[in-house]
Amino acid sequence: MTENYSEREEYRQPESLLSDGDIAALESMQEETSGYFERMIDYLEQFIESGIRQERFSEEQARSDLGIALWYAYACNNVDDYEHYYMAAQWMPDSEKNAQGCGAWYYRYSCALMYCGRLKEALKYAAEGVRQEPDYPWGWLQLAKLRSHFGDREGAVSAVEKGLLLVPQDYEFLTLRREIEENRSLAEMEYHYIDPDSDRLLQSGGMEDSEGKLRAIAGIICDEQALEEIRSIFSPVEWEADSPYCMCRFFIGERELRGIFCMNEAALSKMNPDWLRDQKKKLSSGDYFLLHRGENSYVLKAVVFGRDYSTELLYHDPEKDQSFQICVRRNGVEADLPEPLLLDMALNEMEKHAQYGVSDAEEIRAPGQETDIISGSLHPENSTENIEPMFLLYRRDDGVIRYAECRAEGMNIAEHSGIVGEQGKTEIHSCENFEEYREFMKVFRQWYTSQGYSEWPEEEQNWVSVRIPVSPLRFDDVSAVLSEETADRQELAAWLLDEALTRTGLGWVDGWEIEQRQDGPEDFAFEIYCITVEIAGVVDTVLQALGEKIDCSGLKISVLEPEEEEYRLLYSAD
Numbered sequence: 001m002t003e004n005y006s007e008r009e010e011y012r013q014p015e016s017l018l019s020d021g022d023i024a025a026l027e028s029m030q031e032e033t034s035g036y037f038e039r040m041i042d043y044l045e046q047f048i049e050s051g052i053r054q055e056r057f058s059e060e061q062a063r064s065d066l067g068i069a070l071w072y073a074y075a076c077n078n079v080d081d082y083e084h085y086y087m088a089a090q091w092m093p094d095s096e097k098n099a100q101g102c103g104a105w106y107y108r109y110s111c112a113l114m115y116c117g118r119l120k121e122a123l124k125y126a127a128e129g130v131r132q133e134p135d136y137p138w139g140w141l142q143l144a145k146l147r148s149h150f151g152d153r154e155g156a157v158s159a160v161e162k163g164l165l166l167v168p169q170d171y172e173f174l175t176l177r178r179e180i181e182e183n184r185s186l187a188e189m190e191y192h193y194i195d196p197d198s199d200r201l202l203q204s205g206g207m208e209d210s211e212g213k214l215r216a217i218a219g220i221i222c223d224e225q226a227l228e229e230i231r232s233i234f235s236p237v238e239w240e241a242d243s244p245y246c247m248c249r250f251f252i253g254e255r256e257l258r259g260i261f262c263m264n265e266a267a268l269s270k271m272n273p274d275w276l277r278d279q280k281k282k283l284s285s286g287d288y289f290l291l292h293r294g295e296n297s298y299v300l301k302a303v304v305f306g307r308d309y310s311t312e313l314l315y316h317d318p319e320k321d322q323s324f325q326i327c328v329r330r331n332g333v334e335a336d337l338p339e340p341l342l343l344d345m346a347l348n349e350m351e352k353h354a355q356y357g358v359s360d361a362e363e364i365r366a367p368g369q370e371t372d373i374i375s376g377s378l379h380p381e382n383s384t385e386n387i388e389p390m391f392l393l394y395r396r397d398d399g400v401i402r403y404a405e406c407r408a409e410g411m412n413i414a415e416h417s418g419i420v421g422e423q424g425k426t427e428i429h430s431c432e433n434f435e436e437y438r439e440f441m442k443v444f445r446q447w448y449t450s451q452g453y454s455e456w457p458e459e460e461q462n463w464v465s466v467r468i469p470v471s472p473l474r475f476d477d478v479s480a481v482l483s484e485e486t487a488d489r490q491e492l493a494a495w496l497l498d499e500a501l502t503r504t505g506l507g508w509v510d511g512w513e514i515e516q517r518q519d520g521p522e523d524f525a526f527e528i529y530c531i532t533v534e535i536a537g538v539v540d541t542v543l544q545a546l547g548e549k550i551d552c553s554g555l556k557i558s559v560l561e562p563e564e565e566e567y568r569l570l571y572s573a574d
């Protein structure tokens with residue numbers, strides 16, 4: 001945790017687009033030694049989106065607003081990973097013109113810059129912060145660390161002493177003074193938490209999240225010599241750094257690949273060069289470039305390396321314009337690229353998924369591997385655990401209905417939110433096991449409930465029937481017997497429709513069945529039953545979801561509204 005809002009300052013809230021109620025909501029997300037910082041970011045983004053849509057202010061006004069900037073940087077910095085420090089560093093410049101006299105603004109911007117590896121800029125803003133507001137103590141803390149890093153030990157000690165005059169016997173300042181005297185590095189000075197008890201646990205090795213802390217710190221200082229060694233491994237013909245990641249083009253023989261390192265140059269310089277060298281050597285075998293299946297060829301386009309030593313191989317079929325990825329996850333050791341045989345097995349699984357309309361860049365688990373090495377699935381059907389795979393919560397807000405959806409996707413959790421009828425935004429959270437998944441679901445529900453979200457009232461639900469004609473092989477007086485192809489299409493239609501409804505917050509698929517139609521004794525229909533919160537937009541959503549993959553020539557869509565006794569026809573293809 002970078003900064004404790006409640007304990008570290010008597011906050012002087014500037015004039016802002018944020019109301020007193022907004023500020024109270026943001027403050028409620030702060031706990032004694034932690035907080036729901038990603039929820040703060042989500043709250044601010046929804047506030048800005050709503051304000052722009054209602055024309056209460058412009059995007060430019062929101063980005064230049066000092067109050068919003070202070071909260072946004074505070075939340076991002078406390079998430080404490082490179083991506084969010086980068087987000088803060090990108091956000092802050094627009095509000096600098098309004099930051100005069102506000103030490104907190106300079107402190108937070110300096111912290112974000114530092115964790116992005118922009119140390120000279122971080123020092124500049126730390127120095128300007130104590131000039132703008134010398135009574136803000138934490139600006140002196142930041143300045144002391146950066147002065148020490150740049151060799152000004154005397155200036156660093158002086159900054160510590162000025163901070164201690166403002167907050168006598170403060171744990172952080174006393175710790176920093178000792179580390180300056182011990183000539184510790186900037187990275188070592190940052191390997192701390194504000195709360196003394198949490199920090200002692202971290203220093204003793206008892207903190208579970210210590211690895212995440214180290215990954216964030218790795219992005220501060222670049223080892224130029226080590227970085228050059230890593231660059232030489234790939235001999236890139238094009239290099240793009242820190243925007244936010246490092247990306248390049250490189251060649252294996254005559255084949256060009258895209259290399260993506262999910263980190264900045266500073267963090268990349270801490271990677272094990274021997275491991276990266278081994279990955280390139282495996283690629284040089286040529287076994288990874290083309291995967292064949294009949295007349296189709298899947299071409300390797302990019303290799304992605306993660307800070308946790310995970311790797312991804314991204315393949316593309318130019319004929320079908322379809323992509324998929326093989327993701328190898330770390331399992332306590334550095335994870336090598338999968339063997340070519342496993343790639344072939346994964347391709348089999350990919351083609352199985354493709355018949356159900358798998359989207360571009362779908363993540364596929366290679367069979368025969370442990371799920372903590374090759375990406376698997378958290379879906380309950382793969383476990384005996386009784387865990388909700390997905391749920392939707394709603395809130396009426398400013399004439400619209402907002403939704404928040406949470407579901408398992410591979411070895412991640414997707415948190416999806418927006419306005420009903422729109423795609424909204426998706427935030428991906430890593431998740432290693434079912435226990436983490438269950439805990440996240442609990443926190444998700446508690447958080448959105450506290451913000452006024454709830455399950456849609458049953459008495460206000462609309463039932464929608466989507467009827468698709470089918471031709472069964474026979475009817476055995478109990479149920480229709482379908483061909484394998486028809487059964488597959490039945491599942492595909494239900495899956496596509498459920499995806500479309502949940503992704504726009506409109507509702508979900510509740511079930512389906514095969515029924516004999518009234519049109520004739522040999523006519524049957526596959527009927528999908530859906531629950532929706534709004535009727536408007538349902539027809540367009542169904543047609544868009546099914547149109548490209550399902551024969552909709554005999555499609556009928558009907559709705560049963562609350563208090564009604566019979567379905568009403570909304571759409572008929574004929």
